Amino acid sequence: MLNPDLDSITLTNEEYERYSRHLILPEVGLAGQKKLKAASVLCVGTGGLGSPLALYLAAAGIGRMGLVDFDVVDASNLQRQIIHGTSWIGKPKVASAQHRLLELNPFMQIDIHETALTSENALEIAKDYDLIIDGTDNFPTRYLVNDTCVLLGKPNVYGSIFRFEGQATVFNYEGGPCYRCLYPEPPPPGLVPSCAEGGVLGILPGVIGVIQATEAVKIILGGATTLSGRLLLYDAWNMKFRELKLRKNPQCPLCGDHPTITELIDYQVFCGISDVEEQPTVAEATVQQLQERLAQGTIVLVDVRNPHEYEIAHIPGSVLVPLGDIESGPGVEQVRALAQGSELWVHCKSGMRSAKALAVLADKGIVGTNVKGGILAWAEQIDPSMPKY
């Protein structure tokens, strides 16, 4: 709990030794260390942001930590998700994180929630924690975390990343703004490029996650100046920090003067993501069919990934025309010329960007076939010597 009865909390001799550098720091001291021990923190996500922040919070002596994640450790996570190790690939992230955190600090309690946070379980899971840390990677869960925090009256320590850029702040703390005050609505799917397409510098979530951990510790200790009311922007490429003022919106539908949102909603719908997505109907083919047709020499294969992805690996015989060029125009005529007189097949990394490209091309009167699963499926099923990325 926050502001606990300090007399009721005791440290063991092992804990005095472990937290020595905190205990001799006047701003923490024995009282602060007891506050940390009495505190409970819920980390939503044990990925890029969750990894560093959970490690530092565990080391700092947080008494109880909850971890929410439905995912399993993947090799491509290890470039930034430093709580997980190679031997945990394929195993649940919450189990991996719990194991690592208890190795770091056996004096704490870890509660694991191996599930996605949903409108059905969020209030029940979050109610037992003093503060919530948003280490998620998608808009629906970010709005869910925010709304849960406001409805339960708990601080929301926010961090978000894209490529080389990060944002951090504290929402819903001491009368300050919430996420909806900053961004009333999420972007519709597809309008903003995702990190999975754009990539992310592995160290970036380390910096942002550690800022989130710092804010969490300060909220527990009390007395420090938090990021509430300020949005911190971090540009790793130019190594610049900037900050912007963040104000509570009196018209905020959630935390404003006359709230209209009084319970959790369907965040998939709110974010414009529906199960029955209106996929443009494009013809699809498997990588086995692709191999056959390439051998026959009866198709032209266009690869719509970016040049640096083509450099990592490409299917022999494919021609690179990046999706960006197709969307902005010049690529369309390039594809039209290529497809003159032969059948057009298109692929990307996993099949999403190529479907997008075919939808754009269809508007310009060019039809083609999408290769299901993209070059990843090719690497798995046709050419195992090809690197997957």
Add this chain to the structure above:
Amino acid sequence: MTKVIIPTPLRRYTANQEALDLQGATIAEVLVQLTTQYSDLKKHLYTEEGALRNFVNVYLNDEDIRHLQKGETPVQATDIVSIVPSIAGGAHA
């Protein structure tokens, strides 16, 4: 000329430029200059009705223009205008 900082997710529409120097007496004038020069940016900043999108914030120095005079906010040559869209992280959008 007023400096406009372009955020990473939108740089693909500004030929990868991180910042641009643009003319204009108000925020709206500066943004018109921007979207005239880089027309692909327009649909990412404005709705079809011409309103600034709800997930894109514009700041004059460190202040959100929603708390100033919105598009009518006057700008000086020494001001810095920042476009700050919401970002979510790694998942497929």
